[in-house]
Structure formats: structure tokens, C-alpha cells
Amino acid sequence: MIDFSKDFRIVFFIAIIAITTFILGAVADKALRYLLYRKLNNKEYDATGFKFLKHLIITIIYILGFAFALIQIPEFKIIGHSFLAGAGVISLVAGLASQQALSNIVSGIFLVIFKPFRINDKITINDFVGTVEDINLRQVVLKDAENNRIIIPNSVISNQIIVNTNMHDTKCCKIIEIGIGYESDVEKALEIMKEEVAKHPLFVDTRTSESKKQKEPLVIARVVALADSSVTLKAWAWAKNSTDGFVMYCDLLQSIKKRFDETEIDIPYPQRVVTIKTDQNQPHP
Numbered sequence: 001m002i003d004f005s006k007d008f009r010i011v012f013f014i015a016i017i018a019i020t021t022f023i024l025g026a027v028a029d030k031a032l033r034y035l036l037y038r039k040l041n042n043k044e045y046d047a048t049g050f051k052f053l054k055h056l057i058i059t060i061i062y063i064l065g066f067a068f069a070l071i072q073i074p075e076f077k078i079i080g081h082s083f084l085a086g087a088g089v090i091s092l093v094a095g096l097a098s099q100q101a102l103s104n105i106v107s108g109i110f111l112v113i114f115k116p117f118r119i120n121d122k123i124t125i126n127d128f129v130g131t132v133e134d135i136n137l138r139q140v141v142l143k144d145a146e147n148n149r150i151i152i153p154n155s156v157i158s159n160q161i162i163v164n165t166n167m168h169d170t171k172c173c174k175i176i177e178i179g180i181g182y183e184s185d186v187e188k189a190l191e192i193m194k195e196e197v198a199k200h201p202l203f204v205d206t207r208t209s210e211s212k213k214q215k216e217p218l219v220i221a222r223v224v225a226l227a228d229s230s231v232t233l234k235a236w237a238w239a240k241n242s243t244d245g246f247v248m249y250c251d252l253l254q255s256i257k258k259r260f261d262e263t264e265i266d267i268p269y270p271q272r273v274v275t276i277k278t279d280q281n282q283p284h285p
Helices: 004-041 048-071 074-085 089-096 099-114 154-158 186-198 209-213 242-262
Strands: 122-125 128-135 139-143 149-153 162-164 172-180 220-226 231-239
Touching (some): 099 154, 128 149, 172 186, 186 231, 231 242
Antiparallel strands (some): 139 149, 220 231
């Protein structure tokens, strides 16, 4: 005979556990989001580990809720106790989850421990460039310049070469490369490039005190190649970060081109000489 009172009691306890789990998860999420918001406002604080910990705590709350719910069902009581005791958890997860999911979790933990990048760092992975917005148990979320979100699994990142523009030193060097005609005044062109770089508001002086004593130039510009139709010039311009560097680079291309036009320094463009051969045996018109 079916014991409806016993079944009702089991369903009732499971419902209470489920409601309690959801409430605790929501409260923990809201509280941790508030703490994370305060930490993010502190520019000197690294929020990477804290944000990862937030995801981990909420995951543990739901796992415990699921384990307590299993204990209420006699057939699953042993599995529920295994969850709570920690024995057999890894084998159980390995049976239920894919190997890739476990790899993502382990890789995420290593990312937080060794910190090849942090929240708000600008990085390049597999030709994707963006600012690190989130690091969770499964993936890293990047925000690119067009406000798109790039989702990259943790296990993929662990096997890739990462370019981090914010690690230890945020300064960015932009190389201004321009080719001028062979008839143009090379010395004048180099001087113009140095002047335009030095007076740009986003340019930063990276010389040390020792370099200044040795009277090293503020901006370095040199002839780097003698190409087929032009003399290639390069100037090195430093900015405090990659964002300022990009803006400075665009401005300098425009201002240097304008100064070259004013001083009649030619920037050659590709030209082709076409030779038409005629058959000498045919009469000319």
C-alpha cells in the first residue's frame, strides 16, 4: 500500500530545500555583487580572484541544496551523503559531466592562481582583442572595441599564447612608418616626424634620468629601408596605454601628412609602366 503521507512529507521537504537553496543563492549573489562593486571602485584592488570566488560560492550552495534534496529520497540517500561528505564527488562529476567541463574548471582555477591576466586587462588571444570582463568556472568573457562579448573556454586559453598589454607596464609604443620619395628632403622629413610626435598631448616621455643626462633624444626617428620607390622612415611614439596609443597613432598620421604636404615632401604611391609591343611584320597604320 502506498504511504501518501510519507511521499507528501518527502515532496514537502524537497520543496522547502529547493526554495531555501534558491533564496540563499540569490542572497549570496546579491551580497557578493555588492562587495564586488565596492572592490571594483577601489582601483588598487584586484577583483579577479574575488569575482571567481563569487561564482564558486554560488555553485557550492546549489550543490549542497541538491545533496540535501537527494537525502530525502531513500533510494538516493547514499549519493546525497557522498555529496556532503565529499567522498566520491569527483567520480560522480566525472560520470555526469564531460571531460571538457572538468578541464575548464581546473583551467579556471589555474588562471586565478597564476594570473596571466586580470579583470580589466586588455589581452589578445587567437587574434581576438578585448578587455577581460569576467572569469568564471567555465569561461573568460572579453569585451572588444565594438562592445561585443567574446566567450573563450578556460581550457582553450590555457593552451594559447596570450598578449597582455596591462601586465606590469601599461605603456604602449606605436611605430609611425611612412615612405617618402627619393627626391624629398630626408632630414627635414625626420625632423617633422619628431616634432609632431613630441607635441602630441598623449605622448609620454619614457627616458630615464640617466638617459636625459646623456642627452638622448625625446623622440627617435630613423631611416629603416630603401624600398623600390620610397625611403622608409620610422618614428617611435609612446603613450600611457594602448587606447591612448591608438588615438595618438591616428592623429600623427594625419598631422605628419599635413606637414609633409606643406613642405612639399612627397609620399609616393604605386605606379606602373606599361610597354606595348607590336609585331614588326605587321604594317603600321
